[in-house]
Amino acid sequence: MTEIWEYAVVQLNSPTDDDVRCWLHQNRLDQTGGGFNFRKSTGNTSALSLHSYGIAIDWDPVHNPHKKPLTKPLPDWWYNIWTKHGWSDGRHFKTPDPMHVQFATGA
Numbered sequence: 001m002t003e004i005w006e007y008a009v010v011q012l013n014s015p016t017d018d019d020v021r022c023w024l025h026q027n028r029l030d031q032t033g034g035g036f037n038f039r040k041s042t043g044n045t046s047a048l049s050l051h052s053y054g055i056a057i058d059w060d061p062v063h064n065p066h067k068k069p070l071t072k073p074l075p076d077w078w079y080n081i082w083t084k085h086g087w088s089d090g091r092h093f094k095t096p097d098p099m100h101v102q103f104a105t106g107a
């Protein structure tokens with residue numbers, strides 16, 4: 001989150017904290033659908049979702065739907081920051097889930 005904040009600061013050239021919050025909001029980077037949620041996986045209902053373990057977060061689910069074809073207004077730089085810190089994302093799932101980032105691989 002710190003790195004995402006710092007990215008926004010660079011984009012805005014000496015902004016106030018409110019400027020950064022506004023920019024993040026305008027880019028829908030402050031919209032979350034939640035993290036921890038004890039439930040079955042939507043892709044495999046015989047398994048628990050990684051949300052059940054608190055290691056996944058959904059971002060802006062309204063505009064980043066879990067469906068084919070991939071639809072994602074979230075920027076690539078944002079995914080790159082998550083990936084850099086060991087998270088993976090659902091853009092590459094069999095059915096793309098671009099709202100989803102998880103601190104796990106192979107799921």
Ligand SMILES: [Zn+2]
Pocket residue numbers: 051056057058099100101
């Ligand atoms: Zn998710």
